Amino acid sequence: MAQLLPVTPTGKTWALLWRSVKKTPWQFALLIMLFVASSLISLVMPLAVGLLIDRASTGQLTGFPWGFLGAIAAATIGGALLTRAWTFQGQRLGVRLNRDLGIDLVDASLSLDAQTVEDAGSGDLLSRLTDDIDSVRQVLAQGLPEFGFIVVMMLVTIGSIFTVNPYIGLVTVPMVVVMTVMLSIFLPRIGARIKQKTEAVSAFTVASTENIRGASTIEELGVQQARLRVQQDRAEDVYRIADRLVVIRSTYWALDGFNSYLPLVLSIMWGAVCVQNGWATWGDAATASILLFNMRINADIFTYWLDKLREMSVTMGRVFGVIDLAEHQARGRATRAEEASTQSAAVAALAEAAPSSSQNSVVSLRDVTYGYSAQNPVIRSISLELLPGETVALVGRSGSGKTTLARLIAGSLTADRGSVLVQGQPVGNGLYPTQVDQAGRPALLICTQEAHLFLGTVSENMLVAAPAASHQQQLNALEAVGADWVAHLPNGLETEIGGSAHELTRDQIQQLALARIVAANPHAVILDESTTQLDLADARESLRAVMQGRAVIIISHDARIASLADRAVLLEEGELVAEGSPAEIFARA
Numbered sequence: 068m069a070q071l072l073p074v075t076p077t078g079k080t081w082a083l084l085w086r087s088v089k090k091t092p093w094q095f096a097l098l099i100m101l102f103v104a105s106s107l108i109s110l111v112m113p114l115a116v117g118l119l120i121d122r123a124s125t126g127q128l129t130g131f132p133w134g135f136l137g138a139i140a141a142a143t144i145g146g147a148l149l150t151r152a153w154t155f156q157g158q159r160l161g162v163r164l165n166r167d168l169g170i171d172l173v174d175a176s177l178s179l180d181a182q183t184v185e186d187a188g189s190g191d192l193l194s195r196l197t198d199d200i201d202s203v204r205q206v207l208a209q210g211l212p213e214f215g216f217i218v219v220m221m222l223v224t225i226g227s228i229f230t231v232n233p234y235i236g237l238v239t240v241p242m243v244v245v246m247t248v249m250l251s252i253f254l255p256r257i258g259a260r261i262k263q264k265t266e267a268v269s270a271f272t273v274a275s276t277e278n279i280r281g282a283s284t285i286e287e288l289g290v291q292q293a294r295l296r297v298q299q300d301r302a303e304d305v306y307r308i309a310d311r312l313v314v315i316r317s318t319y320w321a322l323d324g325f326n327s328y329l330p331l332v333l334s335i336m337w338g339a340v341c342v343q344n345g346w347a348t349w350g351d352a353a354t355a356s357i358l359l360f361n362m363r364i365n366a367d368i369f370t371y372w373l374d375k376l377r378e379m380s381v382t383m384g385r386v387f388g389v390i391d392l393a394e395h396q397a398r399g400r401a402t403r404a405e406e407a408s409t410q411s412a413a414v415a416a417l418a419e420a421a422p423s424s425s426q427n428s429v430v431s432l433r434d435v436t437y438g439y440s441a442q443n444p445v446i447r448s449i450s451l452e453l454l455p456g457e458t459v460a461l462v463g464r465s466g467s468g469k470t471t472l473a474r475l476i477a478g479s480l481t482a483d484r485g486s487v488l489v490q491g492q493p494v495g496n497g498l499y500p501t502q503v504d505q506a507g508r509p510a511l512l513i514c515t516q517e518a519h520l521f522l523g524t525v526s527e528n529m530l531v532a533a534p535a536a537s538h539q540q541q542l543n544a545l546e547a548v549g550a551d552w553v554a555h556l557p558n559g560l561e562t563e564i565g566g567s568a569h570e571l572t573r574d575q576i577q578q579l580a581l582a583r584i585v586a587a588n589p590h591a592v593i594l595d596e597s598t599t600q601l602d603l604a605d606a607r608e609s610l611r612a613v614m615q616g617r618a619v620i621i622i623s624h625d626a627r628i629a630s631l632a633d634r635a636v637l638l639e640e641g642e643l644v645a646e647g648s649p650a651e652i653f654a655r656a
């Protein structure tokens with residue numbers, strides 16, 4: 068079962084978003100000023116109406132009230148312009164925040180440790196990179212500015228009702244109290260359900276991705292129905308949680324509807340009481356009623372966006388979860404790289420004092436132990452040296468630990484005990500031996516049976532491993548491994564491959580993967596069953612090209628392939644039990 072990636076808690080999520088907002092303080096300050104100006108201008112009409120009523124009821128109104136109407140018309144036009152201004156400014160800020168978040172997320176997902184991505188399964192990461200970032204975009208661009216405006220507007224409205232008449236202002240108190248109580252009861256429950264729903268959607272995506280990726284295996288094993296059931300169960304989980312969310316939300320909205328009418332009714336009744344007791348005028352009561360009517364509408368929008376923002380904070384927590392984890396892993400890598408350089412300086416000093424064969428080794432394993440679970444080591448105390456230009460065949464039965472050992476050397480797994488050095492540098496713990504030296508040569512690359520081709524041209528696939536390779540160097544590398552077919556492709560190196568474009572056969576994919584290695588020209592290579600699709604003659608030709616000028620570890624079940632090595636080592640149940648010529652070792656295996 069895939070291990071889902073972490074989710075950052077809500078509080079920290081908002082703190083991180085705030086950190087991003089603060090990057091453009093002036094944009095934010097301008098937005099707040101526009102909110103305040105727009106809220107203030109919306110007070111003009113209710114105040115003018117109140118004043119008009121007071122003038123009329125006290126006989127002070129003479130002639131047609133052109134002045135009042137003019138003020139109301141000007142405020143309406145000004146209000147529309149200000150609304151446009153804050154909407155524009157708010158959306159711009161929201162889009163900028165979302166863009167930054169999207170870029171950070173892509174960077175983070177690319178820098179996660181391979182082990183983390185493998186453990187997570189690609190579904191969870193994919194749904195964060197696509198669905199999550201998209202739903203955050205909508206709320207950030209539209210919801211956040213509207214919510215911010217409504218908050219400012221409600222504060223200004225409540226403040227102005229109290230300013231017009233403190234007695235009438237008291238009518239807002241029940242509304243605010245009921246709203247606060249309701250929010251404190253419902254919001255956490257809605258939040259918890261949203262979190263469950265998002266996790267369920269992610270689990271559904273993981274199951275779907277696994278079914279799509281493993282389609283041929285599922286067919287081979289005839290387990291279509293069982294896998295379909297897994298996917299259906301996940302889909303049902305999503306709908307069940309979504310149903311519960313609907314129940315909570317609809318209850319909340321029913322109560323909220325009641326609460327939003329309450330102050331309006333109260334303001335009319337309470338206004339009449341205040342007027343009769345001489346605490347307020349009819350004008351004050353009318354102004355308060357209009358403001359409260361506006362506030363009722365705003366309160367609905369406030370709750371709508373609050374609910375959406377709660378949802379967004381969960382989704383954003385999933386986005387920040389990846390960013391946080393990548394930052395944490397990067398810090399860990401930096402610390403370990405620092406420790407590694409101190410360690411390798413010490414190792415170099417020791418080696419100088421007492422020269423040994425490991426001083427020249429391209430790959431040096433000392434007493435390496437590793438287990439996928441703590442109780443069950445699958446690699447046990449292995450020590451091995453690989454000298455420059457040397458080829459070693461790693462031989463053993465299926466399950467003896469060959470691939471695990473290869474992954475330990477390539478840095479995708481980390482030894483539980485012992486040390487793995489490539490070109491004198493420790494690997495594991497997020498440190499890979501893929502960094503290039505001054506001549507642009509990587510220390511070590513691995514080529515497995517499951518070579519992956521990226522969507523794009525043949526050339527782009529070559530450049531993935533060898534970014535500096537010229538057109539001619541790419542052709543030379545392809546020719547060296549016997550990939551003559553490239554010359555016959557419709558556009559040669561520039562032919563699009565993968566997906567619905569030109570489809571390569573399995574042996575062509577393996578040759579292309581080997582050609583990438585030749586073009587990248589690393590100091591060492593691990594070839595893990597990387598010629599299984601080639602016939603013997605082609606396999607030998609391509610291996611000779613790869614072996615030239617570098618140290619190589621060959622993992623192969625085929626004695627004819629392993630015989631190309633200078634020496635062979637035999638693995639049994641994770642232990643290195645024999646060493647000799649390939650022929651001797653295969654005779655024992």
Ligand SMILES: Nc1ncnc2c1ncn2[C@@H]1O[C@H](COP(=O)(O)OP(=O)(O)OP(=O)(O)O)[C@@H](O)[C@H]1O
Nearest residue numbers: 439440445463464465466467468469470471472624
């Ligand atoms: N991801 C994993 N999680 C748990 N156990 C694993 C994992 N990968 C391999 N193993 C176990 O570790 C042991 C060594 O496996 P490994 O794949 O390294 O052997 P191998 O010699 O390369 O086998 P093969 O020749 O079939 O590829 C086996 O018992 C295998 O079941």
